[in-house]
Amino acid sequence: MRKPIPYGSQWIDDEDVKAVAKVLKGELITQGPVAVQFEEKICELTGAKYCLSMANGTAALHLAVMALELEKGMEGITSTNTFVASSNAFVYSGLKPVLADIDPRTFNVFPEDLKKRITKKTRVIIPVHFAGQPCETAKIRKLAGKQVHIIEDAAHAIGSKYEDGSLVGACKHSDMTIFSFHPVKTITSGEGGAITTNSKVLYERLKSMRICGVVRDVPNKPGPWYYEVQRLGFNYRLTDIHCALGMSQLGKLKAFIKRRREIVARYNKELAGLPVLTLPYERPGVFSAFHLYVTLIDFKKLGKSRKEVIETLVAEKIGTQVHYIPVHEQPYYRKEFGYKHGDLPNSEKYYEQALSLPLYPRMTDEEVDHVIKQVRRVLS
Ligand SMILES: Cc1ncc(COP(=O)(O)O)c(C=O)c1O
Numbered sequence: 001m002r003k004p005i006p007y008g009s010q011w012i013d014d015e016d017v018k019a020v021a022k023v024l025k026g027e028l029i030t031q032g033p034v035a036v037q038f039e040e041k042i043c044e045l046t047g048a049k050y051c052l053s054m055a056n057g058t059a060a061l062h063l064a065v066m067a068l069e070l071e072k073g074m075e076g077i078t079s080t081n082t083f084v085a086s087s088n089a090f091v092y093s094g095l096k097p098v099l100a101d102i103d104p105r106t107f108n109v110f111p112e113d114l115k116k117r118i119t120k121k122t123r124v125i126i127p128v129h130f131a132g133q134p135c136e137t138a139k140i141r142k143l144a145g146k147q148v149h150i151i152e153d154a155a156h157a158i159g160s161k162y163e164d165g166s167l168v169g170a171c172k173h174s175d176m177t178i179f180s181f182h183p184v185k186t187i188t189s190g191e192g193g194a195i196t197t198n199s200k201v202l203y204e205r206l207k208s209m210r211i212c213g214v215v216r217d218v219p220n221k222p223g224p225w226y227y228e229v230q231r232l233g234f235n236y237r238l239t240d241i242h243c244a245l246g247m248s249q250l251g252k253l254k255a256f257i258k259r260r261r262e263i264v265a266r267y268n269k270e271l272a273g274l275p276v277l278t279l280p281y282e283r284p285g286v287f288s289a290f291h292l293y294v295t296l297i298d299f300k301k302l303g304k305s306r307k308e309v310i311e312t313l314v315a316e317k318i319g320t321q322v323h324y325i326p327v328h329e330q331p332y333y334r335k336e337f338g339y340k341h342g343d344l345p346n347s348e349k350y351y352e353q354a355l356s357l358p359l360y361p362r363m364t365d366e367e368v369d370h371v372i373k374q375v376r377r378v379l380s
Helices: 016-027 035-044 056-065 083-094 113-117 136-145 200-208 238-252 253-272 304-316 332-335 347-355 365-378
Strands: 050-054 075-079 096-100 122-126 149-153 178-182 193-197 292-299 354-357
Touching: 016 238, 035 050, 035 113, 035 193, 035 238, 050 056, 050 136, 050 238, 056 122, 056 178, 056 193, 056 200, 075 083, 075 178, 083 096, 083 122, 096 113, 096 332, 113 136, 136 149, 136 354, 149 332, 193 200, 238 253, 253 292, 292 347, 304 354, 304 365, 347 354
Parallel strands: 075 096, 075 122, 122 149, 149 178
Antiparallel strands: 050 193, 178 193, 292 354
């Protein structure tokens, strides 16, 4: 019997299990050396100077915005086409979340639209590299103005590259980049996340904020026990158990992305030409890690609803997902910030048609063929 094919899933092998077991059998299962090694590896991969592992991507976003020490009542801009964690990060710090529309081809925020939304109160922009596709961060950096910080949300984009070959996470055009290592992401640590930065000041601040605001390295300490709480913080540490898994997975990142891109190429070839289907677009010059394979389906033209299509595929053991319900359409955002339907038309049109097909490295060729066959069938 066929096993269900989810829209996304981790790949854990014996090497990963061994790496985790080694930490479990050792002395320190948290605040030990493996967390530091994991962070060093992420620096090595991305080219960033500093990295801090975090409990999850949401925690990373929370601290990244908070570390900018912005005045309450100011504004932060991010994409409406994201997981709500990206915009909640502004709210945690007392900023007004300003949601931006998307480019209909890349599904990312784009400079022309952002420019319209920047005001005197804008202090931070979070470009989200949706589905792994890097945003035009260099252009965004240029148009944003000096008072505006940039935090890249690269929850989908570890291993993705810009046009100049630099890795997302190098922070060439941003203050910080955040990652998520949830199991559906390109690599996983169970739950987990990280922040990269090239700023020593931000690094030191984030480091203490990750451990309840504690700073141990203070001058003229009365003794070794002494520490100071110099700012508000949380416990957002990632354990060495998680970091061992993350580090082991990082060793497979290239292979994971290669397999993802193989599947994408196969989908692109075999699903081309269906009149109701628009396939994903990769901006020329960039390299997407392809966290998601997002298609657009013209359900009206097809004469079937999205629910019907999803249910037909479920009957064939094929899972799909919708990424994302626009944040500005969420009841909390409508109630608290006055958003309404019609505010961001590109993303609303996108949302009506979006459907993510299964994509994860562990998919077999046979499973990929099954998805292709069934998608062609339901969309014909
Ligand atoms: C774009 C984006 N940002 C942030 C997050 C939050 O990451 P986490 O689930 O690790 O908290 C996610 C997770 O789905 C995401 O997709």
